[in-house]
Amino acid sequence: MGLPKRLVSAALIAFVGLSGTVHAEQVTLKFANWATAEGATRDGMEQVISAFEAENPDIKIESESIAFAEMARQLVLRLRSGNPPDVAQVAGNDTFALSSTGGLEPLQGYADKAFLDTLKPGAYEPLMVGEDLIAFPWNQAPAGLWYNKKLMEDAGLDPEDPPETIDELNEAMAAIREANPEVIVLGIDTTNRAFALQANWPWIRAFGADPVAAGGAESEEMQAYLGWLRDISEKGYIDPGRKIGEFRPLFAQDQVAFLWDQVLVQGVIQSTNGMSAEEFNAHYGVVPMPAGPGGKGYSFEGGHQLVMFRDSQHKEAAWKFMKYLATNEAAVKTYTIETNRSIPPAKSVGDPAVAELLDTPVIEAFSNDIIPTISPMPFGPEFAEYATVIMAGVQEAVTSDRPVADIASDIQNQIGN
Amino acid sequence: MPAHSKQASSRRAGGKAPFLHWMVLPTLLVLLAIIGYPVVSTVYLSFFEYNLLDFTPPEYLGLDNFAQMASDRIFWISLKNTLYYTGGTVLVSMLIGTAVALLLENLKGPVWTAVRALVVSPWAVPFVVVAFLFRFMYMQNGGIVNDILLDLGVIGNPVSWLNRADISLGAIIVANIWATTPFFFLLVSSALSGIPDAVLESARVDRAGLWSTIFHIKLPFLRNPLVVGSLLMVISNFNDFAKVWVMTQGGPGYATTTLVVYVYRMAFERFEIGYASALGLIWLLLLLLVSVFYIRLLWNRQND
Structure with missing residues (x-):
């Protein structure tokens, strides 16, 4: 191959390489949560977000710290102004109040029956409104x-x-x-x-x-x-x-x-x-x-849930992030168990280190005796x-x-x- | 040229240059946007059933929100609590602030300067901090107020100051008086220093006694500052949310629920913006009435 041809080839390779880099679009998800607003949970949450971003270089998480008590007000007002985040951490009645606005994306299209069956009985059922799964259980805290x-x-x-x-x-x-x-x-x-x-x-x-x-x-x-x-x-x-x-x-x-x-x-x-x-x-x-x-x-049930907003432009990425937070065993270990001191919604865990963390008298009492007594709330x-x-x-x-x-x-x- | 002549001539200049009047236009536009629009919007929404969780268009109700208010027990309780809270705070802190200012007026030296600084210091404490301070001080278990009163033998058992319906509003008013008194102290101290020496000297020459000097010389000079100061404090306390919310969140029951707390619960917990706007409108009208009363008081005084 002559020099001109080699130069042309190199230029083409460089162009393709460069254009590849330029066109690999990185999605940014806005994640409204109080986990990064509170001193006790901030570090654990940030570690999990960093780990997710490292595993998914095409997704960047923009964490929006909002105080627990302010979450419902902020989300309702942002929904009203057409500026909701992609994903939010919610709990208690806030989940249902947000759902009543019609602004949440139903999740049954993302979490199929087989996947939902990997969760403990009663973990997701209270989050069904009619046919819609309005939120995904992140952790349980009865x-x-x-x-x-x-x-x-x-x-x-x-x-x-x-x-x-x-x-x-x-x-x-x-x-x-x-x-x-x-x-x-x-x-x-x-x-x-x-x-x-x-x-x-x-x-x-x-x-x-x-x-x-x-x-x-x-x-x-x-x-x-x-x-x-x-x-x-x-x-x-x-x-x-x-x-x-x-x-x-x-x-x-x-x-x-x-x-x-x-x-x-x-x-x-x-x-x-x-x-x-x-x-x-x-x-x-x-x-x-x-x-x-x-x-x-x-x-x-005082646990936390994750919701996706209907207006999100990146629903697949949002679901990937939600699923990671709730069920990835490293995330469960770092945040759900060690940081938030709550119980993951999954029926079983594969990692022996995580299983050992859950094998305590307290978790046993909650899992076997207390969770079955949860009363639905109005x-x-x-x-x-x-x-x-x-x-x-x-x-x-x-x-x-x-x-x-x-x-x-x-x-x-x-x-x- | 005397000062008043200069002012008069500049006013005349303004009259000859109408463009100067237009210079206030940007300010007026900003005020219209940040004050006028929310007020008009509040008035408009007060005639609607409008819940932020309900994305269907607001429903026109006419005067129904106001009719509901008339029979709303919580509204009347919160109005009564607001009047007690505002009236109690302004009256008592004005009396204490004025008395302390009169007491310290002629006391000189570093010790009294330090005392003055101490008296003023609560004014420098943010309201939310005041609320948390008193919340912890009032605690039934481990609160310093109970500890002191128990040690002094004033009470036999710890009192749950913020959780007894009969005393919780009073307990919050005490905290508020502590925070508000320095304002009146500062106001009266500065007004006292503005009384011309010649007037006080004449009183002394006329052998006026202490009480006579206070009632006939000093208090008349303090009247206008106190009217303006108490108007400011009435408005400020009528709108005071932080202390009540942090200390009791309006409880126990509705014992410390003030109008602003009730409006907050309606607007931002129940998202009933229509009814909250109706409450806000009545609240605004009450404050306007108070303001008109005070302004007339000042106006009459100036005309006298």
């Missing part, structure tokens, strides 16, 4: 009744025999109060916010009440629930007005005996008081909610109203002497309105 074995022992109770009914819980609380008047006997969130209704809902259901059903707010069962709360408040067992997160450091310091909280408690306690896993399991335990007058106890556009009204009633019950029947009647009138 609530259980945590107990402090030392405080139980100090009160003459058997720490290996935690209460199984609300009557037994009442007796245990009385014994703990008598033995140690300084501690908060039961940590339960009674603030006026949507999350607090999520946390209270299983207790309401344990008393057999359904305040959003016709006449349910002023039913005898609802009044029994409000009456029980007033009783344990008057006896000083609960500390009204504290958010659930504010009980956790106290629980770590033996200042709370029972705590109605999510699976992440173990991680918070260990990072607060430096306990090893063995020490933690010797000191604390978790069981399902004690059975109420109806004979059952319940739990709520999520939807009305939930925020229910939450404000019902939790205002709960607060009145625990902080005033207004007759419980009047409070229940007020809740009924407002929900009715």
Whole structure:
């Protein structure tokens, strides 16, 4: 080959190479999340995003940090202004409120039946609205009744025999109060916010009440629930007005005996008081909610979901990212288990290191005993109203002497309105 | 040329040069965009059923939102709470601020300068920080307020200051008074320093006593600054969201729900923009009424 021909060939190769580089389009996904907004989860989330980008050089993730409490407002306003992200981290009623706008992309076209069957029973079903899968379960974070074995022992109770009914819980609380008047006997969130209704809902259901059903707010069962709360408040067992997160450091310091909280408690306690896993399991335990007058106890699902927006221009890339976050075992290990201290939705894991992380008494108790008791929530556009009204009633019950029947009647009138 | 003559002549110059009037046009346009548009939009939306979660067009309701408001128990509670919160804060902090300013007026030296700095310091603390400070101070378990009162024997058991319906609003008002008093202290201190020496000297010559000097000489000089200051504080406290939200989120029950908290819940938790706009309109009208009252007070004083 002569020099001119070689020069032409080299130029062609260079052109093809260059044009190849230029035309390999990199997609940028906007990912709205609170994981990178919170100090405790930022590093883990950023590691997972970097790992995803390294595996998928054609996809760049633009993480948008938004505070948990602001997420619904931001997303609704951005949907309204035609500027939603591609993917967002959501939880609780926000998922259903967003779905009611029609702005979410249904996911059943991306997650086929075979794939969904790799998830635990009950992991995705609550996220079906009609035929549509409105969100994908990222992690599970149900609530259980945590107990402090030392405080139980100090009160003459058997720490290996935690209460199984609300009557037994009442007796245990009385014994703990008598033995140690300084501690908060039961940590339960009674603030006026949507999350607090999520946390209270299983207790309401344990008393057999359904305040959003016709006449349910002023039913005898609802009044029994409000009456029980007033009783344990008057006896000083609960500390009204504290958010659930504010009980956790106290629980770590033996200042709370029972705590109605999510699976992440173990991680918070260990990072607060430096306990090893063995020490933690010797000191604390978790069981399902004690059975109420109806004979059952319940739990709520406080996990996080991932949603894709209908306006996204990169839906395939968005789904790839969502699937990676929720089911890639490295991502599950780094973020779901080690950072967020929650439970992955997959039935099984292949990596022995990940399986070992999930083989703990706490995860076992949640997986086997607590998750099956999860009670569906009345999520939807009305939930925020229910939450404000019902939790205002709960607060009145625990902080005033207004007759419980009047409070229940007020809740009924407002929900009715 | 005296100052007032100069001003008069420049006004005359402006009158002869009408283009100068147009110089305010950009400012007016900006004000129209950032104040006028939201107000007009609020008035318009207050006649509609408009939920942000519902992407169907808003439905015209006429006066239904206002009729609903009339029978809305929470609206009346929040209006009453707003009046207590605003009135209690402005009145008490004005009295304390004025009293402290009068007390410290003639005290000189580094110690009193330090005391003045201390009195003013709460004004430098951001409202959200004030709210968190008091939230922790008021806690039933481990709160410093309970610790002190228990040590002094004032209370027998820790009080849940922010979680008792009968005292929670009062507890927030106390926190707000702590944050607002320095404003009145500064205002009155500066007004006191502006009283001409000749006037005070005449009072002394006339052998006016301490109380007589305060009531007949100083307070009349303080009247206009206090009217303007209290108007500013009424507007500021009427709109105060941060302290109530951080300390109680309007609870327990609705015991500390103020209008601004109620509007926030309606607009940004329930996304009921139509009803929230109707609430906002009434809120705006109430503030306008208060402002008109204050302005007339000032106007009458100037005419006197």
